[in-house]
Amino acid sequence: QQQVKQSPQSLIVQKGGISIINCAYENTAFDYFPWYQQFPGKGPALLIAIRPDVSEKKEGRFTISFNKSAKQFSLHIMDSQPGDSATYFCAASSRSGGGADGLTFGKGTHLIIQP
């Protein structure tokens, strides 16, 4: 599977600020791009996902921006709160047969929101 590169590896943001995490991919067959949030000792939880036919998707304080030509997508967390402190993973997959391939994950971003 092709790699998904995620940055930064760690991020510290003040409460109320905007957290921005970036990802880049290589495989042009990818057509589904989710973001997951993971707390220590827990499984990843789906936050928000986007398909390449739109450039932006917003759900509450979370926004995905997608640039198909650059093969990049990013997660913006508005009004960041201490409860948002977690590890965030971007991922990508493509469809095959009757379902979707396994997700290719970035290496994760440790986000800390300082009160």
Next chain:
Amino acid sequence: NAGVMQNPRHLVRRRGQEARLRCSPMKGHSHVYWYRQLPEEGLKFMVYLQKENIIDESGMPKERFSAEFPKEGPSILRIQQVVRGDSAAYFCASSRLGDTQYFGPGTRLTVL
């Protein structure tokens, strides 16, 4: 509606023993995926199954690892003759028709 269930949550094995990890998908989901997560690493895809079929096992090590998803019952990830390098968190995800995958809480395997 119960989420994806995995058991056991923690599993300790000695080198050379077998580990069996179970995953019950969400109700109505017929697609199951297994992933492995090493400490401070992202998740790595291992295998994709639909009922009674292995669809993609490209991420599965060629030896000692196997997976099944029988017509009845949970999906099983089996690791034979475990080694210390198998110590990791193993996550199962399920999907109704593909795309959106919902993850279970994981099984943390420790090999002594």
